[in-house]
Amino acid sequence: MMVRSLSIIFGFLALGDAVSYGLALPIPGNVIGMMLLTFSLCRGWVDLRSVKPAADLFVQNMAFFFVPPGVGLLLYLDLLSREWVPLVVAYVVSTVVVLGVVGWVTQKMERR
């Protein structure tokens, strides 16, 4: 079951990459693969039970895959020590603003 489900996920990833490269789109292959997978599930081309085992494994452990590139912050300690004020202020301000605005706008439109 797991092997079938893994081949579906990697199949869509490869397909998404092929579409992204083939059409020279600015959108990366994994996002295209995700859209194609959702579309195929909606059309009934892919059965939910056949993808679920591997999909659950990936989704539930997604945070872990970010760790190695995160450690890469080490490479920018020099740049960060020079420009840390604008960087830190901009990223904190922007994160809070996006959270607030998106949450607020969505909830406002929901209540109408």
Add this chain to the structure above:
Amino acid sequence: MMGFFTSKAFSVFVTFFAFYVAQRIYQRFKFFWLNPVLLSILGLMAFLTLTGIPYEDYFQGGQIISFFLGPAVVALGVPLYVQMEEIRKRGRAIGVSMAVAAVVGVLSAAGTAALLGASLPVVASIAPKSVTTPIAMGIAEKIGGIPSLTAAIVIATGILGAVIGPGVLRLCGVRHPVAFGLAMGAASHGIGTARAVEEGEVQGAAGGLAICLNGIATAVVTPVLMKLIVLWVRP
């Protein structure tokens, strides 16, 4: 001996081990600053610095783990499908909030950095900070940023959003599960979504949707917005 510490297997092992320990600490104390991603990244940074293992050597093994970000993004298609009915009913609200998210995200990040006097490559690197790493790196490259710096900022944003997001949303009075998930996914991509998944299936699916839609919208609007910022802030 150094050969052992710089082997791929060792890098993969320490990453798993650091994350396992971080998760145990988080589960034990449930204190939000002890986010397992943040803890394990800080732990590994300290470990590499103390042992003198170069990041390049560590990443030989590390990239085997981060490779799985690709299939993980594809796998988000599953919760997205499961929640399709829920999402369809709210098509308009979702469309509007994602367009707003892309514009506000880029303007607030790049605009603030530019106003505070950051150099142009740094401004371009921070512009796509709210979207998932592979999309953000692609955008940064297009607009003259430093893709690997973007990757680092994106992850820092993800951690910040995952840590403070639920609190900020509570303060803003956002209680609706779809609004919660969309905000977490739009502000802090996969790491925020991983946090939203903890709240429930609707929140997780909305987060996955936000990663996808906000990623596409940001890829479209960033080149234009960057031109405006460069014109206004630096004549």
